[in-house]
Amino acid sequence: MADTDELPISIVLPAGGTGERFGNSMPKQFCSVLDRPIILYTIHNFHTLSFVKHIVVVVSQGYVDYIEELVESHGYNKVMVVRGAQTRHRSIYNGIKALKSVLEPSDVVLIHDAVRLFVDESVIQEVAEASKETGAAGVHRPLISTVISPDDCGYLEESLDRNKYRASEMPQGFIFSVILSAYEKATDYDFDYGTECLHLALKYAGTKARLIEGPHNLWKVTLRKDIYAAEGILKENEMQVQVVGCSDTELVTCLQRDLGDRRLKVTVCESKETCDLVDTNCTVYYHTQFDSDAVTDITENLIKEQKKDCHTSLRPFMDKVVVHVIMSDDVIGCCRKGREVMQENSKSWRKKHLLVYVVLCEMKTKKATISEMVTSILWTRDPVMHGQTYMALDV
Incomplete structure (x- = not known):
C-alpha cells in the first residue's frame, strides 16, 4: 500500500x-x-x-x-x-x-x-x-x-x-x-x-x-x-486507570479484578512522585487520612498534566477523572472536610474538564465494597455527580 x-x-x-x-x-x-x-x-x-x-x-x-x-x-x-x-x-x-x-x-x-x-x-x-x-x-x-x-x-x-x-x-x-x-x-x-x-x-x-x-x-x-x-465502547477503548499510592495489597487486587472485569486497563504506581499521568485519564489516589491540602494539590497537578497532554487519540478528548479514596475512623468528620474542599474547588475543576470524587471509608470496610464503589464511579463517570463525597460503609 x-x-x-x-x-x-x-x-x-x-x-x-x-x-x-x-x-x-x-x-x-x-x-x-x-x-x-x-x-x-x-x-x-x-x-x-x-x-x-x-x-x-x-x-x-x-x-x-x-x-x-x-x-x-x-x-x-x-x-x-x-x-x-x-x-x-x-x-x-x-x-x-x-x-x-x-x-x-x-x-x-x-x-x-x-x-x-x-x-x-x-x-x-x-x-x-x-x-x-x-x-x-x-x-x-x-x-x-x-x-x-x-x-x-x-x-x-x-x-x-x-x-x-x-x-x-x-x-x-x-x-x-x-x-x-x-x-x-x-x-x-x-x-x-x-x-x-x-x-x-x-x-x-x-x-x-x-x-x-x-x-x-x-x-x-x-x-x-x-x-x-x-458509550461502553468508548470507555472500554479509551479509559486507562492508574492506582496511585495504595499500600493495601488486598484493595489493589480487588480493584484490578473489578476494573479488569470492565475491560479497563489498570496500572499501579507506588507514589504520586513516580507516576506518569499524561497518558492516563482515570486516577485513583489512596490516602490513609484526610488532608485537604493534599487532595487540592494532587487535583491541581492533574490539571497541569492535562494541559501537557498532546495525544491525538480520543483520550484527551474525554474528561479526566480522579477518585480520592480516604481511609479514616472518623468518616463523619472527614465528610465535612471533604464537602468544604469540594464546595471551594469543584466548579473550577469541572470547567477544566476534570471530574473529582471522594470515597470515604472506615478502616473496617471490606476492600471488595470499596473496590466496587470506585469501579462504579469510574465506569459511570457522571458529570452531574462530580464534586460529591461518598461513604463506603458495610451495612
Missing part, C-alpha cells in the same frame, strides 16, 4: 438526518455520549489524520450555526459546514459540490456517516487506496439476519440466501470526478429514494466499486440503545 501522506483525501459527513428510527426530538448525531455530541467524535477521528485535508459536514439549516460554533471551539480548521437537503443523496451532493473549488478531478473523496463513531485508520487507508485504483470502493459486512420478502397480503413470498448478500457500510471512497459525474446524472427518483452511493457510481459513471470486508466496529448509532453501546 502506498504512503497515504502522498494520497490526500477529503471527507464528506452527511449529518442532516432527522433520526426517525432513533425516536428522539433531537437528531441522533447531536445526542451526547460521555457529555459530548456524537458527531464531534466522528469529526475528531478524521481531523487527527494528517492525510485528511478537508472535512465537509452537511447539516440541516437549523444546526449550521451550532456545528460552526462547535468546530471552531475545538480548533477543527479542516472543517467546512454545508447546508443539507431533504434526502440523503441530495445532502451528499451538496457536500460534493462544496469541494469543487478545492479538489482536482483525480482526488479522492470518502463519504462516511456522522453517526459511525468508530472507524480504524487502516480501513480509511484501504478504502482510499482502492478507490484511487478503481474509481470507487466501499466496505461491507456479513448479514446478521436472513432477508425475507412479504407479498401484498403480508405473507412470506421469498427468503434470500444471506450468504450471497452483504450489508453495505461506510466509509465509501471515490475519485472525485466519478462521484461528481454520478450525482450530476442522477434522477429525481434516485435523489428521493436512493441511499447507496456505490450504486450511483456504477449506474451513472460506469465505475464498478471494489468491495472490502470491514471490521465489526463499523456499525452506526441507529436506535436509542446504540447510545449505550457507543
Whole structure:
C-alpha cells in the first residue's frame, strides 16, 4: 500500500438526518455520549489524520450555526459546514459540490456517516487506496439476519440466501470526478429514494466499486440503545486507570479484578512522585487520612498534566477523572472536610474538564465494597455527580 501522506483525501459527513428510527426530538448525531455530541467524535477521528485535508459536514439549516460554533471551539480548521437537503443523496451532493473549488478531478473523496463513531485508520487507508485504483470502493459486512420478502397480503413470498448478500457500510471512497459525474446524472427518483452511493457510481459513471470486508466496529448509532453501546465502547477503548499510592495489597487486587472485569486497563504506581499521568485519564489516589491540602494539590497537578497532554487519540478528548479514596475512623468528620474542599474547588475543576470524587471509608470496610464503589464511579463517570463525597460503609 502506498504512503497515504502522498494520497490526500477529503471527507464528506452527511449529518442532516432527522433520526426517525432513533425516536428522539433531537437528531441522533447531536445526542451526547460521555457529555459530548456524537458527531464531534466522528469529526475528531478524521481531523487527527494528517492525510485528511478537508472535512465537509452537511447539516440541516437549523444546526449550521451550532456545528460552526462547535468546530471552531475545538480548533477543527479542516472543517467546512454545508447546508443539507431533504434526502440523503441530495445532502451528499451538496457536500460534493462544496469541494469543487478545492479538489482536482483525480482526488479522492470518502463519504462516511456522522453517526459511525468508530472507524480504524487502516480501513480509511484501504478504502482510499482502492478507490484511487478503481474509481470507487466501499466496505461491507456479513448479514446478521436472513432477508425475507412479504407479498401484498403480508405473507412470506421469498427468503434470500444471506450468504450471497452483504450489508453495505461506510466509509465509501471515490475519485472525485466519478462521484461528481454520478450525482450530476442522477434522477429525481434516485435523489428521493436512493441511499447507496456505490450504486450511483456504477449506474451513472460506469465505475464498478471494489468491495472490502470491514471490521465489526463499523456499525452506526441507529436506535436509542446504540447510545449505550457507543458509550461502553468508548470507555472500554479509551479509559486507562492508574492506582496511585495504595499500600493495601488486598484493595489493589480487588480493584484490578473489578476494573479488569470492565475491560479497563489498570496500572499501579507506588507514589504520586513516580507516576506518569499524561497518558492516563482515570486516577485513583489512596490516602490513609484526610488532608485537604493534599487532595487540592494532587487535583491541581492533574490539571497541569492535562494541559501537557498532546495525544491525538480520543483520550484527551474525554474528561479526566480522579477518585480520592480516604481511609479514616472518623468518616463523619472527614465528610465535612471533604464537602468544604469540594464546595471551594469543584466548579473550577469541572470547567477544566476534570471530574473529582471522594470515597470515604472506615478502616473496617471490606476492600471488595470499596473496590466496587470506585469501579462504579469510574465506569459511570457522571458529570452531574462530580464534586460529591461518598461513604463506603458495610451495612
